Amino acid sequence: MTGLPVAHSKNGGGSRLNKFSIADLRLSIEKWLGPSIGNRQSAIGNTGVLAVVFFIISSGLSGCAPQSSEPTPxxxxxxxxxxxxxxxxxxxxxxxxxxxxxxxxxxxxxxxxxxxxxxxxxxxxxxxxxxxxxxxxxxxxxxxxxxxxxxxxxxxxxxxxxxxxxxxxxxxxxxxxxxxxxxxxxxxxxxxxxxxxNVQIFYNKKLLAALGVDPLKGPATWAEFIALGKSAKQQGLIGLVSGWAELWMIDCFASNYAIHLMGMDKVEATYQGEVLYTDSDWLKIFSLFAQLRDSGLLAEGIVSLGNKQAEQLFANERAVFAFNGTWGVNVYKGMNPDLDYGVMMPPPFIHSRPMVTWGxxxxxxxxxxxxxxxxxxxxxxxxxxxxxxxxxxxxxxxxxxxxxxxxxxxxxxxxxFADDMDATVHPRLFSVQEGPTVIEAFDKGIQSILIGEATPEEIAQHLEQLKRREASLHIP
Amino acid sequence: MHQWAAYSGWHVLCLPVAISCLFPLVWMISSSLKTQQTVFTDYSVLPAHPHFNNYLVAWTQGRFGIYFLNSLFYSAVVVVGIVSLSAITAYAFSRFSFRGSGFLYRVLLSTMLIPIPGSFVALYILLNSLHLIDTGSGGLLPRLGYVLPQINAGLPFGVFILKPFFDKIPKELEESAKVDGCGALGVFWHIMLPLARPALGVVALLTSLSAWNEFLLAYLVFSRHELMPLQRGLLAFHGTHLTDYPLLMAGMVISIVPIVVIYLVMQRNIIQGITAGALKG
The missing domain is CATH 3.40.190.10 (Periplasmic binding protein-like II)
Incomplete structure (x- = not known):
C-alpha cells in the first residue's frame, strides 16, 4: 500500500489505514488538485475514488499471490x-x-x-x-x-x-x-x-448404394469415380466435398496424383527445374481437375468451401464423398454418430500404378x-x-x-487409415522443396481451373514462367 | 397523419437492420441450447429439448471462473488507464499550444494504423527485456506486460475522440475557473472532465469492448492459463479440427453478458456522446 497518497483524516490523525475512508481519500485528492470552486458539488464522486482505489489495490493484489513451492515444470x-x-x-x-x-x-x-x-x-x-x-x-x-x-x-x-x-x-x-x-x-x-x-476419401455407404455402387468397395478407378457425378446430380446429391478454400488440401489432392502418375523422382526433378510444368504428365494432373469440374461431381463453390463446412455437408448426409483427414473420424462421430461411411484411397488414374496419399x-x-x-x-x-x-x-x-x-x-x-500409413507421402519427404511462391501459384491455379477461369495449359505456362522468374532471382 | 406515416415508414426501414443485427445473437443463444448433433440438423430457433446444462459445462470445462475474474481485472485496468491518460493528453493537445504539437498529434494518431499483431515480434522482445513476459512465476509483471501495450494501443483512439470534444468547450468556462483559483489540473478535473462525460463514456465503452475481447496479446505474454483472459476459455471448445459448437456458443453467451450490461448501463452517455459529435473526430 506504499503507493497510496498519504491521506490526513479529519481529526489530523495522519495515515491511519484502519480508519481510512473514501471521504478522506477524496479530500486528499481535492487538496492535491487545488481549491474547489465555490459551493459546487465536488467533481470527484465516490465512484471515481473507488475506481482509483480498485486500480491500485487490484494491481497490488495481483502481485501478492503466494509464490508456488512446486518444482519448476x-x-x-x-x-x-x-x-x-x-x-x-x-x-x-x-x-x-x-x-x-x-x-x-x-x-x-x-x-x-x-x-x-x-x-x-x-x-x-x-x-x-x-x-x-x-x-x-x-x-x-x-x-x-x-x-x-x-x-x-x-x-x-x-x-x-x-x-x-x-x-x-x-x-x-x-x-x-x-x-x-x-x-x-x-x-x-x-x-x-x-x-x-493421412488424407483419404470418406464415402457415405447409403448414398453410394443409391448411386448403384457396391458400398463395400467404392469406385475402383478414376474413371468410375468421376462417372458418378452425373448420377449424383440426377438424384440431387452433392458428389465430392472438401475444404478446397484451404490451399493445402488442394495441394494434397494434386500431390497424390502427381506422385501416382509420375513417381517421386519426376516430381522432384520438376522442383529442381529439370522437368517443366508444361510437361504432358503435369498437364494430365491439371486436366484431372478440369475433369472433376466438368463431371458435376464437385460441390458447387468448392473453392470457397472451408473444411468445417465440408464436414458439415458430409455429416448431414448431403454429400456422397468427402476428401478429408484422419481427424474426420472424430468430427463425424461428434456431428452425426449414426453416419455409416467407409474410407478409401483416392481412386487410381492408372490401375497398375500404386496410389499414394498425403500423410x-x-x-x-x-x-x-x-x-x-x-x-x-x-x-x-x-x-x-x-x-x-x-x-x-x-x-x-x-x-x-x-x-x-x-x-x-x-x-x-x-x-x-492406419493400414494405409505406408502409402503416405509428405512434402517434407522430398529431397528438394518447391519454392513457396510456386506452390501458392500451383494451388491457386488449380482453383482457377475448378471455377473455369483458366485452362490446364494456361496454368502450366504460368507456373513455368513463374519458376523461371524465381530461378533468375536466385542467380548470384 | 403525415408525421405518423413518416414515423412508421422509418421504423419499417429500420426493422430489417434490427433483425439482421439481432439474428446472430438469437442464433447463438439458440445453438447454445442444442447438442453437437442437433446443432447441424435442428434449425429451429427454440429447440424442442433445450440443454441448459451446456452453460454449466462451458463454465467448468472452459475454466471460466478464473478467466472471468482475469478479464474483469484486465478490462477495468485498461479502461481506467486509457480513459484517464487519453483525457489528460487530449486536454493538453486541445488547450496548450507548444512547438510541434500538431505534428505530435498526427504522429500519435498515425500509431492507430499499427495493429498489435503486426508488431508481435518487436513487442515480445521489448516486453521480455522489461521482464514483463510470463516465465512461470510471479503474477504482477506479466499482468502489467499484458495491460500496458493495450493501454498504449488504445491511447491514440481515446485522444482522437476526446480532443475535438475539448476543443468545443468554450474557453470562457476555463477562464472563470481560473479566476476562482483553479490551476490547470483543477480546470481539467472540475470543468473539463464533467463536461466531457458523454465522450468519456464512448471511449470507456469502446475500450472495454476491445479489452474484453482481446486474446492475441494474451497468448504472446502469458504461458499459464491462470493468467489468461476469458477468450482463452472459448478456445477450449474450438480445436484445430474439432469444434464443440453448443459449448462454444454457451461460452460466447456468457462472455458477452458483461459487455451487454456495460452497454445498458452507459447507454444514455453513449447516445449523448455520439449525438454531441464525439465520434465525428
Missing part, C-alpha cells in the same frame, strides 16, 4: 487445444511416476502459435519442448540451424534403435533430415511424432537444444510415446498413435 508448447484434458492427465501421471512436473501450454489458432514460437526463438525464450507447425522442411531446418532444435539421432539409435523402432516409419521420416539435404543441416531425427494422420506425422514435438533441462525433456517424450501413454491418448482423442504397437486394436474406421 518442464514446459511444452503446442496448438492442440482440443487435447488439453488428455495432456493434463498424462502430465499428472508423469509427475506421480517421476516427480518431474510437466506443464502443457496450448495456443490456438495455429498462426498465433507460430508467431509466438518465432518471437520466442528470437530471444531464446522457447520452452523445453515445442512444435514447429509448418508442413515444410525448410521451416524446421531454419530452427535447427539457429540451434533451437536438439538432434535426437543418438537417443533414437541407442539400444539397437529401440526408440526409433516403435514409430510408423513415415511418421519419423517427416521429422528426419536426410544426408545431403538442401539445407546443409546435419542428417538425423529432430522431431518426435505424437500421432499420425505422415499429425503432431510432432521437438526439444529445445538450448534448454538446460533438455535431457529431461527427451526422457519425457520417450515416456509420452511409449505404448501405454499412446493408448491413453488414442482413447481420449481418437487419433492414430505414432507408436505402431499402440495402433493395434484401433476402431475399424481409424484402422482403415
Amino acid at each position: 518442464l514446459r511444452v508448447w503446442h496448438s492442440l487445444t482440443d487435447r488439453e484434458g488428455a495432456f493434463h492427465q498424462l502430465a499428472s501421471r508423469y509427475q506421480k511416476e517421476t516427480g518431474i512436473a510437466v506443464r502443457f501450454e496450448l495456443y490456438a489458432p495455429t498462426d498465433i502459435y507460430e508467431q509466438k514460437v518465432r518471437s520466442a526463438a528470437q530471444i531464446d525464450g522457447l520452452p523445453e519442448i515445442y512444435s514447429v507447425m509448418s508442413g515444410e522442411m525448410r521451416e524446421l531446418a531454419s530452427f535447427i540451424q539457429a540451434g533451437h532444435v536438439l538432434s535426437l539421432e543418438e537417443t533414437m539409435s541407442r539400444n539397437s534403435d529401440a526408440w526409433r523402432s516403435i514409430f510408423f516409419p513415415r511418421a519419423l521420416a517427416v521429422n528426419t533430415l536426410r544426408p545431403g539435404n538442401p539445407f546443409n543441416v546435419p542428417p538425423g531425427v529432430y522431431g518426435v511424432p505424437l500421432d499420425v494422420m 505422415g506425422a499429425g503432431a510432432s514435438f521437438v526439444v529445445n537444444a538450448k534448454a538446460p533441462r533438455r535431457e529431461e525433456a527427451v526422457a519425457f517424450l520417450q515416456w509420452l510415446t511409449a505404448e501405454p501413454q499412446q493408448r491413453q491418448l488414442t482413447e481420449a482423442t481418437q487419433n492414430i498413435p505414432a507408436n505402431r504397437l499402440a495402433a493395434s486394436g484401433l476402431p475399424e474406421k481409424l484402422a482403415a
Whole structure:
C-alpha cells in the first residue's frame, strides 16, 4: 500500500489505514488538485475514488499471490487445444511416476502459435519442448540451424534403435533430415511424432448404394469415380466435398496424383527445374481437375468451401464423398454418430500404378537444444510415446498413435487409415522443396481451373514462367 | 397523419437492420441450447429439448471462473488507464499550444494504423527485456506486460475522440475557473472532465469492448492459463479440427453478458456522446 497518497483524516490523525475512508481519500485528492470552486458539488464522486482505489489495490493484489513451492515444470508448447484434458492427465501421471512436473501450454489458432514460437526463438525464450507447425522442411531446418532444435539421432539409435523402432516409419521420416539435404543441416531425427494422420476419401455407404455402387468397395478407378457425378446430380446429391478454400488440401489432392502418375523422382526433378510444368504428365494432373469440374461431381463453390463446412455437408448426409483427414473420424462421430461411411484411397488414374496419399506425422514435438533441462525433456517424450501413454491418448482423442504397437486394436474406421500409413507421402519427404511462391501459384491455379477461369495449359505456362522468374532471382 | 406515416415508414426501414443485427445473437443463444448433433440438423430457433446444462459445462470445462475474474481485472485496468491518460493528453493537445504539437498529434494518431499483431515480434522482445513476459512465476509483471501495450494501443483512439470534444468547450468556462483559483489540473478535473462525460463514456465503452475481447496479446505474454483472459476459455471448445459448437456458443453467451450490461448501463452517455459529435473526430 506504499503507493497510496498519504491521506490526513479529519481529526489530523495522519495515515491511519484502519480508519481510512473514501471521504478522506477524496479530500486528499481535492487538496492535491487545488481549491474547489465555490459551493459546487465536488467533481470527484465516490465512484471515481473507488475506481482509483480498485486500480491500485487490484494491481497490488495481483502481485501478492503466494509464490508456488512446486518444482519448476518442464514446459511444452503446442496448438492442440482440443487435447488439453488428455495432456493434463498424462502430465499428472508423469509427475506421480517421476516427480518431474510437466506443464502443457496450448495456443490456438495455429498462426498465433507460430508467431509466438518465432518471437520466442528470437530471444531464446522457447520452452523445453515445442512444435514447429509448418508442413515444410525448410521451416524446421531454419530452427535447427539457429540451434533451437536438439538432434535426437543418438537417443533414437541407442539400444539397437529401440526408440526409433516403435514409430510408423513415415511418421519419423517427416521429422528426419536426410544426408545431403538442401539445407546443409546435419542428417538425423529432430522431431518426435505424437500421432499420425493421412488424407483419404470418406464415402457415405447409403448414398453410394443409391448411386448403384457396391458400398463395400467404392469406385475402383478414376474413371468410375468421376462417372458418378452425373448420377449424383440426377438424384440431387452433392458428389465430392472438401475444404478446397484451404490451399493445402488442394495441394494434397494434386500431390497424390502427381506422385501416382509420375513417381517421386519426376516430381522432384520438376522442383529442381529439370522437368517443366508444361510437361504432358503435369498437364494430365491439371486436366484431372478440369475433369472433376466438368463431371458435376464437385460441390458447387468448392473453392470457397472451408473444411468445417465440408464436414458439415458430409455429416448431414448431403454429400456422397468427402476428401478429408484422419481427424474426420472424430468430427463425424461428434456431428452425426449414426453416419455409416467407409474410407478409401483416392481412386487410381492408372490401375497398375500404386496410389499414394498425403500423410505422415499429425503432431510432432521437438526439444529445445538450448534448454538446460533438455535431457529431461527427451526422457519425457520417450515416456509420452511409449505404448501405454499412446493408448491413453488414442482413447481420449481418437487419433492414430505414432507408436505402431499402440495402433493395434484401433476402431475399424481409424484402422482403415492406419493400414494405409505406408502409402503416405509428405512434402517434407522430398529431397528438394518447391519454392513457396510456386506452390501458392500451383494451388491457386488449380482453383482457377475448378471455377473455369483458366485452362490446364494456361496454368502450366504460368507456373513455368513463374519458376523461371524465381530461378533468375536466385542467380548470384 | 403525415408525421405518423413518416414515423412508421422509418421504423419499417429500420426493422430489417434490427433483425439482421439481432439474428446472430438469437442464433447463438439458440445453438447454445442444442447438442453437437442437433446443432447441424435442428434449425429451429427454440429447440424442442433445450440443454441448459451446456452453460454449466462451458463454465467448468472452459475454466471460466478464473478467466472471468482475469478479464474483469484486465478490462477495468485498461479502461481506467486509457480513459484517464487519453483525457489528460487530449486536454493538453486541445488547450496548450507548444512547438510541434500538431505534428505530435498526427504522429500519435498515425500509431492507430499499427495493429498489435503486426508488431508481435518487436513487442515480445521489448516486453521480455522489461521482464514483463510470463516465465512461470510471479503474477504482477506479466499482468502489467499484458495491460500496458493495450493501454498504449488504445491511447491514440481515446485522444482522437476526446480532443475535438475539448476543443468545443468554450474557453470562457476555463477562464472563470481560473479566476476562482483553479490551476490547470483543477480546470481539467472540475470543468473539463464533467463536461466531457458523454465522450468519456464512448471511449470507456469502446475500450472495454476491445479489452474484453482481446486474446492475441494474451497468448504472446502469458504461458499459464491462470493468467489468461476469458477468450482463452472459448478456445477450449474450438480445436484445430474439432469444434464443440453448443459449448462454444454457451461460452460466447456468457462472455458477452458483461459487455451487454456495460452497454445498458452507459447507454444514455453513449447516445449523448455520439449525438454531441464525439465520434465525428
